[in-house]
Amino acid sequence: MPSSIKVNGQTHLVDADEDTPLLWVLRDILGMTGTKFGCGQALCGACTVHIDGVATRSCVTTIETIGESEVTTIEALHTMEHGKRLQDAWVELEVPQCGYCQSGQLMSAAALLAETPKPTNADIDGAMSGNICRCGTYQRIRAAIQRASA
Numbered sequence: 104m105p106s107s108i109k110v111n112g113q114t115h116l117v118d119a120d121e122d123t124p125l126l127w128v129l130r131d132i133l134g135m136t137g138t139k140f141g142c143g144q145a146l147c148g149a150c151t152v153h154i155d156g157v158a159t160r161s162c163v164t165t166i167e168t169i170g171e172s173e174v175t176t177i178e179a180l181h182t183m184e185h186g187k188r189l190q191d192a193w194v195e196l197e198v199p200q201c202g203y204c205q206s207g208q209l210m211s212a213a214a215l216l217a218e219t220p221k222p223t224n225a226d227i228d229g230a231m232s233g234n235i236c237r238c239g240t241y242q243r244i245r246a247a248i249q250r251a252s253a
Contacts, residue, residue: 104118106167108174109172109173110129110135110176111174115133117166126140126164129152129174137176138150138176138206139204144163147207147235148204148207148235149203151211152175152177153175153210153214154174154175158210158213158214158230176210177206180210185216185251188250192250193205197243199240201238204234207234208234211234212231212248214230215248216252222252227245228245231248
């Protein structure tokens with residue numbers, strides 16, 4: 104049965120089973136490939152999106168749980184209050200190496216700044232602890248968040 108889902112301000116009618124993970128609806132049905140598959144168990148953070156402003160792992164969130172909530176993906180990051188500043192800081196500080204985890208990192212950082220506009224290092228470490236960067240750019244990620252919050 105088709106489900107209605109609101110993503111980045113647009114409502115989409117998707118034909119998928121209710122237990123289909125949001126990640127696969129975004130990538131395979133809606134063609135929004137910015138959100139990445141990493142582990143499939145909500146452990147790595149590569150699939151992070153916002154649901155009503157809260158950083159959420161889309162690989163374990165089924166479309167039946169979305170309801171009327173607003174989903175925001177990396178494709179709309181630039182429209183968020185801190186989004187453009189985060190993107191600019193990421194580029195200026197050359198945060199990504201391989202880049203695979205970066206959409207999840209940015210979405211987690213945006214949720215942090217929306218809740219805590221001037222985070223401490225401990226705030227940043229706490230909010231970002233669920234996002235794994237295989238390349239180990241954690242210091243640059245922290246510096247970019249600090250720059251975006253300034």
